[in-house]
Amino acid sequence: MTHEIHGFCEPRFQPLADAFRANFEDGLEVGASLALTWRGKPVVDLWAGHADRAGTRAWERDTIMQVFSVSKIMLLMCVLRLADQDKLELDAPIATYWPAFGQNGKDRVTVRDLLTHRTGVPGFRPQVSFEDLHDWKVVTDNIAAQAPWFEDPRQLCYAPVTFGYMVGELVRRVDGRPVRRFFRDEFARKAKADFQLGLSKRADCDRVAEMVFVQAQSAGARDADLHSEVTNTTTTGDWESWDRRSAEIPSSNAYGNGRSVARLCAILAMAGRLGLRRYLSREAVEAAGREQAIGEDSYIGFIRYGLVLGLDNQAFPAPSPTTMHWGGVGGSWGVADPRARLSLGYVPNQLVMGVMPLLDTRLARFNAALTALIPALPK
Template sequence: MSEVEIHGECDSRFAGVREAFEENFTERGDVGAAVAVTLGGEPVVDLWAGHADAAGTRAWERETIVNLYSTGKGVISLGVHMLVDRGVLDLDAPVARYWPEFAQAGKEGVTLRHVLSHRSGVVGARRLLPEEAKYDWETMTEALAEAEPWWEPGTRHGYHVWTWGWIVGEIVQRATGRPVGAFIREEIADPLGVDFFIGTPTSEHGRIAEIVPPSRNPLPEPDVTSIIAMAHNNPPWSFEEANTVQWREGAVPAGNAHGDARGLARVYAALANGGELDGVRLLSSEAIEAARVLQSEGTDATIGVSNRYALGFQLPSPELDDPRPETAFGHSGVGGSQAFADPAAGLGFAYVMNRIRGPGDVRARSLVEAAYASLEAGA
């Protein structure tokens, strides 16, 4: 693409973010995307551009939403910490306190803290599951309740790619009586006035951007002897699946939340500003500090790289050449999306897109670097 029309608003102090966003289209292959930045709780960048489909027939508009993949985990983590803050959940209580069936197969000592920090060992079922199983909540929770951990809980960490969502979601549902999607909508999205759906209503499908898959499938074949295969692709899934009604309306919390950059940046604006935004209190400042304490670091058992996790949030990893400072915390999603808060800078940030990229993707990084360069220049 030789040129692209950028829509939205950008404070002149953050002109570098707009420039980097444009370069994501002209130099880095973006199809459709949005970026939002808040500073001190106020929006300073709210931009969108490109197309909401691979054919280029639908413009990416202000109200466009897109599948967020694991970037949604950060918002779900916020919901969990709200319940901890209220005394409904206890980070160090066994999961079985809320979900008794989970105590099977040596999991009686697995705690909520283990799950949030990717240390539970329950990174995949122990039997092959059919593709459609991911859309059946009871099937997935039963498979995980009966599963033996892949390592002794608490002794190492490995990204719980898909299982994280069903385990955390079942805990939330058992503790509140509400499905996790309804809880997040009622307690976070609606009070803040943001778009965030787990199980997107049919009425909203017309504004969902189509995912543009990579040219090749990077997923391993399901194999009950492989921790990586069982963590990443059991039940089997595909990027193309994100464009189906079943995926959009289903409850796959670890990967099928839909939303936009504006809403994500607004959520993280609250976390960057003591837990409150525009009179809406989500978390106490003490709970925010507890949520971002390092829990896991070193080589990840299911990804194979060195990374760092707090309680449901990813932390900057120098080994991954992460440009963010130590004070940032948030979550990224497969394919390129990213959202985070930096309380020290008062910064909320989010970037979402529909074109899936793999290793070496620098689209989000370029925007993050531009945002911090703007701050360093006196924004």
Template sequence: MSGLVSGVRGYCDERFMVVRDAFEENFRARDELGAAVCVVVGGESVVDLWGGWADGARSRVWERDTLVNVWSTTKGPTALCAHLLMDRGLLDPDAPVAAYWPEFAAAGKEGVRVRHLLSHRAGLAGLREPHSAEELYDWELTTSRLAATEPWWEPGTRSGYHALTYGFLIGEVIRRITGRMPGAFLREEVTGPLGVDFTIGLPEKDADRAAELVPPPAMPPAVQAARLAGLTPVALAALLNPPVGAGTANTAAWRAAEIPAANGHGTARSVAALYGIFAGHGEYGGHRVLSADAVERVREGQGSCRDLVLGAGFRHETQAGLGLWLSGPNGSYGPNPRAYGHDGFGGSCGLADPDAGIAMGYVMNRMGPDIADDPRKMALVRAVYAAVGR
């Protein structure tokens, strides 16, 4: 490969060359290492590009089927599983969580509703007691501690980003209803039948396809200290209990665990396919996966506010729907405020705009410093909407 930009491969419809330009510019100007982007419009793949390197040593080329940990972009597929159960009449968003998970009623949580879990309004953004990465890998321990703990704030009153706990909360409800772990439910009900290359956790047989995550450049100590000093106790619990990063996610232990908020592994193509179910009004590849009502239910805004964990990072207030974040005034998922999606720590993204029929998946291995709205992702989002004249 003679150069990073010349290493970009794949397909791009001539109508969407501005997206290829933005993708290449990420390598030239935004320190991209290895990445892929896929855009689906009206059920048709119009962009499917990949390039760069799959490791920090630049010894492995990023291939068409390279997988990478997409962090919180995983939350979209996890929410999809919950909405499948709602479609089947097995899960009621207005029911108390304790109706499915009786132990959850402890510590004053008997009134917490399923919709509060989906919209980061349950008050359980992080555990109060120290919780190590090794303990995070223990499903029974983590869910039992969540069931026993008290909320940080009155549930339902505002959002506070449930960075890691989201997947255990939704996932345990899925497990109580179906008897299956969320990863197995997703595989057996969605990704397996549809042939989508996405898993929660990473099967050992796919380890050779996995890209190495590379951390962002270290902050100057004074800047890092100032950031930490500005975090509230709930933000510290959500983001640093336990602290996880690129080094953690590259381990065999992380990949073998089931963390439905943060350790999904896939390609940009698979992310676009899963978010494309929402963009396609519940259909993918000619198959009905969700009802059209479910697609609208996902974007039922649960209240705009300054998020208790991430609020300072956005110009305007944010609003979660039932499982994904609305684009809103920040334009996180394009100019349509009712488009929705989810970002992954360091840059990745899944986007769905049912009104325009647009889905996008973006994955990468060099992490940026932000949890949301990474400049590389935003450049691609702007390019997609420029290509469709919006």
């Protein structure tokens, strides 16, 4: 089937456009956007398909979509910004800034532990309701009161949803602003990036693409029982309600498109400076891309972590050895390579569930294209 691809692609990056088109031709997409920056400038900006399952609404240039855990890239930048401002220390206990967090044996868990997925609080005990997720105090009190889930509190275990609340509460206590406002003020507005941690205007609902779910066979988790418990520590509800779309759920309720994800990842790709503005120190970005933890993650499987993000390894490959990247459930992907000065953002509305990001055929194609392109780029 022929699909009209909108936007532009500079000739040297044509393999990415070819991969984008192939995903549509093979029936792997409903609608999607893909963007790439190089040396801080947009060189690929593509969109195609439909924003709804029925195929009645075209995916437009300004269509946005829920990107789930891609927001962890933006949350990392918020923490690094505060560290650059000397408002928090990465090796200080979280309880230094949030005393209640130190309950039940978590008093030695540090900010760096949080940024390497070693807090021991990967989910909610007891389970919280869908509605409770909209109540900041309810969920942060739940997290603070928990004991570590593991004998070794620093066991690697990715925290899909609780991570965002922990980062958000740190930001709120250190800076005074809710994390979504801190992110908006310090990054999104200044970088002119159309990315939100929860929608701020009802009118933006008209731009949100409809989620189309495809179930794939689950793979990658070391501990299936724990994976299930973490995944199901909240009840379900209406994902398309205004209450949900406007809620501050930093790890998952984020909205953007390929262009805005690539634009924000360019801050990391450009060593903290984009255009005439410095957002992060070079040292902070270098630390983010340096291996901080490696091993079997109880939720994900084997992985190498920098700060928050994944680094290249056989089980979780990246386009280059100097790339840091993270995906959102269903397929969204953010990439930053400071050596190549390249960033990528990809956002679809057909969500492939239950599969590790780069086992998704769509992302594997983009990864292969970047792997071939990066060595040929002028230094």
